[in-house]
Amino acid sequence: MSLPVRFEVNGKEVAVAVEARLTLADCLRHRLRLTGTHVGCEHGVCGACTVLVDGDAVRACLMLAVQVEGAKVVTIEGLSHDDRLTPLQAAFRKHHALQCGFCTPGMITTAHALLSDEPQCDAARVREVLSGNLCRCTGYIPIVQAVLEARAAYRKLDEPGGG
Ligand code: FES
Ligand code: FES
Secondary structure, X not given: OEEEEEEEEOOXXXXXXXXXXXXXXXXXXXXXXXXXXXXXXXXXOOOOOEEEEOOEEEEOXXXXXXXXXXXXXXXXXHOOOOOOOOHHHHHHHHOOOOOOOOOHHHHHHHHHHHHHHXXXXXXXXXXXXXXXXXXXXXXXXXXXHHHHHHHHHHHXXXXXXXX
């Protein structure tokens, strides 16, 4: 049996009919063709599927699509609004914080949620928050360096008139 669900993805209203057991990750990838959200472990361990739901970083493999009724979902595709890299993405590039890129969407969405809430976070806090995102090839030092460098851009957003 299909159930109707309406929510916002990357600023656009969507309405889909889904099986009650369909995960948000599969809904995003297979129904909405937002394949930037990756699926690794499918049981909440690797963090590759992390998206933002009402501003919080969540594992889309552990959430059902029907649970996001009325919510605002942002995927990796929704973090940049033009053809340029965001400061966080640019920092990943500068620090060579990715190789195969499989973990990168989850790293970026997780770090974006952290920096949006805590633009003053220190390296220990970045490591703590990213400890739920597994990278099998790059190593974490450049990833942490990239997130730390991107803090400046999020601090500017926090300032009066910063947007
Ligand atoms: S695929 Fe969701 S946490 Fe691994
Ligand atoms: S860049 Fe390959 S798994 Fe992280």
